Amino acid sequence: MVSPTLVLVHGFLGFSHCGPIEYFRGVKRALYRAHDITPLIPQVPAAGTIAMRAEILARRLFRSSTPAFALIGHSMGGLDGRYLITYLDPDRRIKSLLTISSPHRGTPLAEWALRSRGPIPAWIRHIGKPGLSELTPEARAAMPIPDREDVDYSSYASCRPLEELPFWFRPYGRVIPEGNDGMVPVSSAQWGRFRGIVRADHLELIGWSLGFPDARSARPFDHLPFWTRASAEAVASAEDKTG
Numbered sequence: 001m002v003s004p005t006l007v008l009v010h011g012f013l014g015f016s017h018c019g020p021i022e023y024f025r026g027v028k029r030a031l032y033r034a035h036d037i038t039p040l041i042p043q044v045p046a047a048g049t050i051a052m053r054a055e056i057l058a059r060r061l062f063r064s065s066t067p068a069f070a071l072i073g074h075s076m077g078g079l080d081g082r083y084l085i086t087y088l089d090p091d092r093r094i095k096s097l098l099t100i101s102s103p104h105r106g107t108p109l110a111e112w113a114l115r116s117r118g119p120i121p122a123w124i125r126h127i128g129k130p131g132l133s134e135l136t137p138e139a140r141a142a143m144p145i146p147d148r149e150d151v152d153y154s155s156y157a158s159c160r161p162l163e164e165l166p167f168w169f170r171p172y173g174r175v176i177p178e179g180n181d182g183m184v185p186v187s188s189a190q191w192g193r194f195r196g197i198v199r200a201d202h203l204e205l206i207g208w209s210l211g212f213p214d215a216r217s218a219r220p221f222d223h224l225p226f227w228t229r230a231s232a233e234a235v236a237s238a239e240d241k242t243g
Contacts, residue, residue, distance in 0.1 A: 002068065003235065004068040004069055004070040004235055004238035004239060005066050005070070006037055006039040006072070006231055007040045008040070008074070009042070009072065009077030009080055009081055010023045010043075010077050011074045011075025011076045012046070012047065012075055012135065013046045013127065013128065014075070014077070015043060016042060016043040017041070024074070026224055027207070027227045028041065031231055035228065035231065035232060042056070043060075044056045044080060047129060047130070050080055050134055050143075050145075051087075053131070054084040054087070055088065057080055069093055069094050069238070071084075071094060071234070072097075072231065072234050073100070074102070074206060075184065076102065076135065078100065078155070079104070079145070082097065082147075082153075082191075085097060086146055087145075094151060095150075095151060095241040096234050096235075097151060097152070097153050097192075097234075098155065098156070098195075098230060098234040098237070099155045100155070101157060101183070102155065102184070102188075103135055103183075103185075104190070105137055106137035106188060107135055107176065107185060108136075108137065108185070109176060110132055110135035110136045110139075111138070112172075112175045147192070150241060152240065152241055153192025154194070154234075154237065155189060155190055155192055155195065157186040157190060157196075157197045158200045158201065158202065159181055159186050159199065160217070164201075164217045166211035169211075181204075181205070182202050183201075195233070199218055200221035200223070204219070204221040205221065205223060206223065207223045
């Protein structure tokens with residue numbers, strides 16, 4: 001049996017790499033060392049709609065004859081993966097989707113950015129069109145994406161108490177009236193088989209810790225073991241569906 005190809009999908013305003021800077025910091029090398037896996041990390045439109053991003057993702061993946069894929073989507077990347085699976089995979093080559101802090105039911109932070117006054121929300125609106133408007137709770141409720149029965153869906157959420165968030169992240173964490181990672185509520189991140197909550201903020205998950213190191217709060221989050229474990233889980237789930 002051929003092992004499914006692992007695909008990492010970046011989030012809103014993200015990228016595959018920018019020169020030497022990787023969105024998934026150090027993850028590609030860690031996966032190769034741990035599991036001899038070389039993941040695909042396609043570039044999709046940073047602020048595109050879910051449909052736009054999913055269509056580009058489908059083009060990048062399906063131009064090859066690869067028979068099976070295991071997707072891991074961080075943040076908005078999980079929504080792109082769900083859309084692709086439901087509407088853009090007629091040959092049913094996607095076998096599993098693991099989402100990590102994806103706003104399946106939206107995030108109040110997107111609503112705040114669209115409605116608030118001031119330079120920061122105005123700047124977010126400027127760089128975030130048109131995708132930002134699809135990340136509110138209202139938009140996600142109005143645009144359901146049905147699951148496909150032959151695909152394994154699972155998810156992780158992330159969360160830090162408000163006092164553990166970097167000081168510049170805390171105003172955004174306060175916008176969300178429940179446990180969150182500074183951007184996505186824990187309840188919104190749960191989809192399919194829920195694998196648990198990790199102690200990290202939204203950017204720590206991908207290796208970018210913007211707060212001071214602190215042993216008491218386990219900062220920075222040790223993201224590489226997490227990604228090697230999550231990748232093994234995603235591939236194993238896809239293999240079960242392939243077999």
